[in-house]
Amino acid sequence: MRTLGSTEFAKRCGRLAEASVRFKVSQQTISNWRAGKRHPDEKHQITIESELGIPRAWWAMDPPAGPDAPEPSEPATLAEARATHREDLASAQRLIRAGLLEAQGEPDLARRANILTKLTQALGVTSKMAGSSAELTPEQVMLSPAWDQVEAATIGALEAWPDALESVAGAWERLAGA
Numbered sequence: 001m002r003t004l005g006s007t008e009f010a011k012r013c014g015r016l017a018e019a020s021v022r023f024k025v026s027q028q029t030i031s032n033w034r035a036g037k038r039h040p041d042e043k044h045q046i047t048i049e050s051e052l053g054i055p056r057a058w059w060a061m062d063p064p065a066g067p068d069a070p071e072p073s074e075p076a077t078l079a080e081a082r083a084t085h086r087e088d089l090a091s092a093q094r095l096i097r098a099g100l101l102e103a104q105g106e107p108d109l110a111r112r113a114n115i116l117t118k119l120t121q122a123l124g125v126t127s128k129m130a131g132s133s134a135e136l137t138p139e140q141v142m143l144s145p146a147w148d149q150v151e152a153a154t155i156g157a158l159e160a161w162p163d164a165l166e167s168v169a170g171a172w173e174r175l176a177g178a
Contacts, residue, residue: 002036005045005059010034012052023047047118096123104157109164116154116168138175 013019013034020027023044032038040048045056096119103115141147151172158165 002063003059004061004063005054006033006036007063008054008058009048109161112164142176
């Protein structure tokens with residue numbers, strides 16, 4: 001049951017105890033993922049892809065035959081990539097929506113900031129999954145038509161916490177000026 005995902009996870013995840021805390025699972029679960037005895041669920045695969053760069057598809061792929069075997073190639077066309085990742089993209093989008101709801105209801109500002117940071121990473125992953133692999137500057141993002149919707153949703157979610165809203169607004173101003 002060893003896959004390319006478990007092989008790469010074993011290389012990249014770091015120490016057992018640290019990975020356990022990082023991915024919020026038991027050390028035994030991390031050990032099982034590394035050994036290929038079990039695979040992470042969908043939510044954890046998205047997090048692992050975001051944080052360690054291990055594509056979700058690798059959890060279903062056989063590991064390379066030898067130590068110098070090449071990594072699997074990425075889809076050749078945008079259409080192939082979209083077809084390959086359509087289900088992954090839909091799942092990631094559902095998790096992002098759930099995360100926004102979680103952030104909105106979270107009274108602890110530090111935890112809310114952590115959730116929003118993870119959502120930002122997840123948005124980057126979903127952008128790549130959707131076929132937009134070009135890296136955008138903060139200014140380009142803020143000038144995009146979708147930014148108004150993101151800004152309005154974030155402001156709405158943080159209205160009850162003026163300090164958090166002020167902090168986010170300040171961060172946006174710094175990004176716009178960078």
